[in-house]
Amino acid sequence: MTSKKPVNRPSVRHPSHNHPLRLFKSQEEDEIICSGCELNLIGQAFKCTKKDCDYFLHKSCFDLPRETKHKSHSDHPLTLLHSPPYGHSYTCDACGQYGSGFTYNCSECQYDVHVGCAFIPETVKREDHDHPLTLVYNTPCKGREDGAMFICDVCEEDMSENLWVYYCKECDYGTHVHSCAVYEDHQPKKGGGGGEEGRGGGGGGGESSSAAARMKSLMKAQDEMAALQLEARIRKNTNDAILELWDEPKRRYYW
Ligand SMILES: [Zn+2]
Ligand SMILES: [Zn+2]
Ligand SMILES: [Zn+2]
Ligand SMILES: [Zn+2]
Ligand SMILES: [Zn+2]
Ligand SMILES: [Zn+2]
Known part of the structure; x- marks a missing residue:
């Protein structure tokens, strides 16, 4: 802990996280993943104020509605949950992939949609x-x-x-x-094969099996x-x- 007081940096609370967050601008090369939608985060965002805590949120994820009516599930409204309802992960009923962050959930039907999938273009x-x-x-x-x-x-x-x-x-x-x-x-x-694919390849091989990747x-x-x-x-x-x-x-x- 330094004794230097931080300049006036307002922090905010979000119900998804125990620590206060502050505004933050993410660059592409930061390769940050949003803790809510688990997608890449570039641009205006929130970041945990604790130094060792890797908690980030898109501004849009910060502001997600608590409940939404969705065309894909017209019988019941979907409720925003900040963590998977069934343990550490869920399967998204839209894309079929795992999720471990936020979900739009119908508890009655155990229907779950990534918050990123919920708002993809029609x-x-x-x-x-x-x-x-x-x-x-x-x-x-x-x-x-x-x-x-x-x-x-x-x-x-x-x-x-x-x-x-x-x-x-x-x-x-x-x-x-x-x-x-x-x-x-x-x-x-498909149809790459030109030899130029995966240039840079920073993340490395086996990573492609992780939900984040x-x-x-x-x-x-x-x-x-x-x-x-x-x-x-x-x-x-x-x-x-x-x-x-x-x-x-x-x-x-x-x-
Ligand atoms: Zn997000
Ligand atoms: Zn934190
Ligand atoms: Zn496919
Ligand atoms: Zn999905
Ligand atoms: Zn339902
Ligand atoms: Zn066609």
Whole structure:
């Protein structure tokens, strides 16, 4: 402990954490992961004031509504939990990946959605597909009597029927909403092989199995678009604005 008093740096409390937080601006090279959404954190954020505590939150995660009505689960509202309800992790019902930070949870149905997944765009464009893809809240194979599974057109893995899909109905083309989903300025994962992939590779190999690393790749794609957009909207409006997100007439196809 130094005797030097910190300059006037207001701290704030957040119910997700025991220590006070302060404003903080994160640079890309800091490689910080938000403790709430577990995605990359660049830009305005909150940071724990304790020196040895690695607790960070996006501003947008700091301001998440305690409860939200979500199109994917219309029967019940989803409640924001600051830690997984079933121990140290949960499986996200949107992307199928693990989570260990915040979740939007329906306790009655044990339905959980990453807070990052809860606010992904309803349509995305990808360079390798001519049409916009629309977010749907289960695979097109759901309920098929022959038991056929939908296969992600990027990673070519079976998708369980309740996962969300970015889908083009016209071409019957669809992708997972996690790292298989890419946005305009993002190289598709598939068909690399040029030898330039993974340059820098700071994190190292086995890391890709950790939730944080997976989420990192998701966030890289989403970062500029979803997070910043959302943050701006949240800042501009009250929490009620979140609900309006779902009423935007963005959908091209109706299910
Ligand atoms: Zn976050
Ligand atoms: Zn702390
Ligand atoms: Zn998810
Ligand atoms: Zn429910
Ligand atoms: Zn996939
Ligand atoms: Zn198409």
